[in-house]
Amino acid sequence: MTTTRLPAADIARPAHRDPNVLRWLGAYASSAIGDNVYYIALSWAAVRAGTPAQAGLVMSLSAVPRALLMLGGGVIADRFGPRRVVIGSDAVRCAAVLAVALLLFAADPGLWPLTLLALLFGAVDAVFMPAVGALPARITRRDQLARVQGMRGLVVKLAHVVGAPLGGLGVALGGAATAFGIAGLLIAVSVPLLVSVRVGELPPNDRDTRPGARQDLRAGLRYIRRHRVLGPLVLVVALGDLGFVGPLNVGLTLLADRRGWGASGVGWVLAGFGIGAGAASLLLAVRGRIPRAGLVLSVSIVGGAGAITALAHVPSVPAAVAAAVAIGLLAGLSGALCGALLQTESDPAYLGRVTAVSSLVSLGVAPLTMPLVGAAIGVWGTGPVFTACAAVCAMAGVVGLGSSAVRRAEL
Structure with missing residues (x-):
């Protein structure tokens, strides 16, 4: 599959008016909705086929191959091209989900096909996610x-x-069989849309000619380590995710339980977070550019850390919702700016590997901290643990502010 140079008309258009970008966005939307349907189907099927402990194990299995294979997935995305990898990944996921749907329609096979599907999804995600991160810079x-x-x-x-x-x-x-079928069809819709997306060529001196995947990985890690912006920025992303994931997942549920807010309280707080994050995404989509992006993302991370600390000490659901809106707005803004800066600063030939390294902590390591956060809250309570996690988050902002290259980085 060869890449094609983007026409001048497409290059001149802003992204929200570019048919090529909109085709990619439509494909991404269809695939992402299919993913959400898939997780509902998987959880329901696992609960019906096994014990609660077995269902939890099936739901967590995807994280293992994702964490183990993510760096290799970045090498694959750079070596074969992100468009080709995304198309292949969605095709494999579609076929696997539809196969399990047909199997569940025909019989009651138990947990083993769900286990295999979860492992396969995790392995494919390890390749898919770096490619998705590398693709925008090529379109x-x-x-x-x-x-x-x-x-x-x-x-x-x-x-x-x-x-x-x-x-x-x-x-x-x-x-679950019907839900799996819907998920597979939604993922299938993304494939022809992705095939129609045009991708810009790499300059000849940027094309990867190294003979081995191991050398590719080492070269990518060396490139990140030596880059004046990417090195500290990857550390910012890692610290931010490590401090953010625990409190906003298992910590929030435990906080609501201890305050007597109930499930509805959790729902309202999550809605507030979603509103804040959506507002940040809308701001970037409309404006297209934030001046002094490196400084803004660093300050936003520090502000988000303060809002996480406040969330653990607010007395009521309305106050918690207000804190969650602030967290969503600041975390959404800093996260989107981090992603945009990673793509802006990276050489296109290394984008898959850069995305893989930056995603490894958030998708592979940070979820493993959730049991530790839950156990720590059981011993010390929500206030101290939320504050400690917020301090880790704040360290990410301090690293960004302390690096002149990150602080002065522009989109």
């Missing part, structure tokens, strides 16, 4: 990357809003 101008990140953030929120109810509807109408 639009660098000055449009912040806008693309904002548009992508809006699609992610849309996928959560649409995917979960759609998955529940599928389960209600025909059980």
